[in-house]
Amino acid sequence: MLKGIIRLLFVLSFSTPALAQAQTFNLPEIVVTASRWDEPRADVPQSLTVISRDEIERRGTSFVTELLQTQSDLFLVQNGGAGKNATLLLRGGNGRQVLVLVDGVRVNSPSTGAADLGGLLTDDIERIEILKGPQSTLYGSEAMAGVVNIITRKVVGPPKTALLVEAGSFSTRKASGSLSGGTDRHDYRFSATWLDTQGISAARSGTEPDAYTNTTLSARLGFAPSARTGLDLNLRYVHDRSELDGFEAGVGMVDALNWIQKRDDYLVALRGEIFLLDNYEQTLGLSLAGQRLKSEDPDTLWNNARINTTTHQLDWQHVLDLDRLTLSGGFAYRREAAENKDVFDEAVDNKAGYANTKLRLLDENLILDAGLRYDKHETFGDELTYRIGALYHFRPRDLRIRANHGSGFRAPSLNELFYPFYGNPNLKPEKSSAWDVGIEQDFFAGRLTLGATWFQQRYRNLIQTNFATFTADNIGRARVKGLELTAMARPMDAVLIKSSYTWLDALDVDTQSRLALRPRSKVVSSVEYTFAALSLGVEHIYVSRRLDPFIGRDLSAYGLVNLRSAYTLTRSLSVFARIDNLFDKSYEVAGDFGTPGFAAFGGLKAGF
Template sequence: MGKKFFHKLSLSLILGLIASPGLCVENSQEVPEVVISADRIEEPVKESTTKVTVITKEDLEKKNFTFVSEVLRSLPQIYITAYGGPGQTAGAILGRGTKSAHTLVLIDGFKVNDPSSGMFDFGSLSVDDIERIEIIEGPQSTLYGSEAVGGVINIITKKGKGKPKVGLLVEGGSYGTYKTSLELSGEAKFIDFRLNVLRYYTEGFSATNKEDEKDGFKNTFFSSKIGLYLHPKARLELLGNYNYGRVEYDGFADKEALKKYHNYLIGTKLALSLLDNYKQIFSLYKNNYQRKDYTPKDWFIYTRYLPSTEGFSWENLLNLNKAYSLVFGLDFKREKVEMYSEGSFSNDFYDKKREHVGVFLNNKVSLLNDTLILNAGLRHDDYKSFGEKTTYRIGFRYLILKVNLVLRGNYGTAFRVPTFDDLFYPGYNNSNLKPEESKGWDLYLEKDLLQERLVLGAGMFYQKYKDLIQFNLETWKPQNVGKAVIKGAEANLSFKLTQNLRLKANYTYLDSEDRDKHKYLTYKPFHKVRATLEYSLKKLAFLADYTYTGKRFANVDNSKRLKPYSLVNLSANYYVSPNLKIYFKIDNLLNANYEETKEYNNPDRSFYIGIRLSY
């Protein structure tokens, strides 16, 4: 690692330590909602300099979501590219990213992006074992390295709490769909545990609008988390999940294409707090995918992918005088992909691996009685195949007490290394590709009114890319030819109209341009609006969710345009007792006919009813 990096590292640390003497009075108001992803430490959401969206377990249960893709689809800063219904491939494009491979996805802090494609497939990820979802927007490579170009989605799973209990969920509805989920959880003196198993089936509908046969989906999912207190200041946590799916889909020339996959993630974390102001976390994980595609009538009859990622992290948190915190550590990651494809004319194969080491630090300083928070970070990554990359970020949060106005601002840099398919896929690869690079800034205002019954927020952002990797249809190979700029604005409000009635609304405007071709980027809606109205009584709760997605372009020359559409989803919950809930939901109430991805179908109006029981 270069001398310049260590000079920057030392300077960042010294500046942070100089600013650290007791300049802050401890805030007596406790903020219950915390976030982990913004700075790789647990901190109150209101103290983060970065824009953070948190979806809680209560939010998921109120709206009775089934898959994480449904949750993300409803958010104004995310666009889902789904190739059909449940189980079909679905990527998530954050507003700051140009493609789904620019979104880093974590499960309990472990990286789960597929190294062969660079993206994470949300098509079959269930919400049943999720405690909360944290979404961090903007370039985040300083803390997370490659892939965190447009932002980070961190999915945090539940851990056992309270007396041992059993939870059961049964749901059925349109398209011959049924779902059953069983959960076992609890805690004792030195141990907590949570086990969850899910079975999902749907007859489905045709993935593409060129066919009319049903493309079904079967899914079995198992997840567990066990925590052990080895000592009052030492906790060991074990995580494991396994996901099996069988998906029918429509291939290039084969409407009876079939995909089977087996995915598993295992990880462990050891948290040591041997000193009051110093904490260490050691993490070890392996994420493994196995998927097989059968398309007898296509060019490629059989394709097998075996991508895997394993890694280790060492994180350190140091607090001084409650005014200064320093996070520093090391990440190691090894990726491997084995691909075999049997075609009508030839067979393709590659088996490659690569390693990466990154070191990082992040300073956070509270000044002026907690009204001003400064944040600065630096990271150095060493990829043997691509050399070294240094990224940084700075941010602030300032509370203007006289007008009770919060101002947040950030600037950061990011990068993403080419995927294995970009580099090695036989006949369609380019081994000379360089990493994509990005830099961007954002500025946000937030104000509480009417004794916090009304919260208003607004902001703007700008992000610039260079060396974007794009597939060249003339050479049939990926190339570093892209330059792009994404700029936009956001606004949000939360209004507690009465004790029982609440309105939430968000709006995002995007202006995304491919600077090389002077065209708009694909699948980036100009406008997206989301509004939720929630009404609750003693045992009843009703929710109406509205999402508007504006026009998008489906190809690089902007000759194919997707029409705007509106979705209305309704959900009703009846709490028979604290341990028994009956719910009913209607998706796509207005029966909108729309496309998220060109020539691929989405569900019509559909109805579902379910029971959730805990004992």
């Protein structure tokens, strides 16, 4: 039955209509992550990538992890199939050194320091902004290698209802719906998504599938009492249930028949803004992000846990726009708490003040950016970070040149500080410094864009296990350098070609060995064809060999080919289908963990 549905959807998708209609490709013009306020993307000196809503819809993927895998400068480490724990590597930094935000609210775990992206679905996401390089000046701890800001949808217009149903391989089923609308005075969006899949075995050698179920509810409400004031409320709740596999000494990952993890993630964020003058804006943000995790395995003692974490945050920001000079600054307070039942129950506070300035010169072709931040952490004390950047736009040749330098830090996680027999309350923060230079140029009236960025970054005080004491200690150092190349071409209105390549040299300074799981090369290429109601796409992802010291061997290089298609039947109804891993390649992203083979999915979308 399911195979028949998939075949039908592909037949409909390849039924080319008689009339063609040109479709233009527009990159998002406004971004928020680079300076913490809305600004044209063309004014951003920092290295920034945006995954737009159009791209999200064209790809038709369900998970944020699937979107991030299509970026050559990012690498996802996932412990099994759909919904399993997934952390992000960026410019050599590990998951604890990349700050992940949802609508500006940090979701990195206070317990581990990393953000688990495995359960994030794409249905209510407007865009993802990826800001690369140290960004602690604006965002504080964890923003050592960069910031990933996941921004949810905000819709203004007549009331609209959207529905989606999907089914596919591994007994996957999905349904989602949303209701949205609004005016210049108020807006609203409510959405719900349910996904269930039998999945694959989380253990590479396992035979028992490890199922995953996700229910995501979200609401976004906006109210503007006047032209000078606004209030936004974001609510988000995710409940998921995941079957896991275990580790057996001398064997590796093996089936765990009864290990189940249940998780509740919740986020509440309130943000108010007021223009005291036409050019002076104040914003006050209050947020709570938390997680309740319950791990149960009747067959073992060590797989059972109850962990509750919360992050309370207050941020008061000021932005003063003086024509060619923009001044911004503010105060931030954060309290992180973790309760690991029968293990520890601890919390730490952090206070910070920050300032940033942006200057536009030479008919606004030259943009200078500089910032400074002071953090006061409860355990390790003071930390000062900075950033400087410059962008020059040589308009006669559509040429843009940028350069940046900055510093970052990561506060020790609560596990690293307080976990019994391992934690060390005397830990110092990890620190990083980096610079990058980049160039980007448009040719043929924007039909071809080429870009290149060279970066170098150094890490020190890295927190690792000191095997003399078997506790956490600041004993690690690393050096990272790399090259990012991008190309985008539109030879005709109906065809879009994109390719990106990242070369990375990530080295442990003390052991002179490669950093774990960082590929030296990653290439992502895609071709998209749009002809009136029909959309087709093919992409290839290549990842080179990676060192996995946890299993004592290199992981082989691999290449994956994915296909996607969509067809608009009427103004309110469309069908879509996609194939992942077309040639059923066997590969690993983390040693001994399973990865999906050939998979096909299809569904329908309706909007009223």
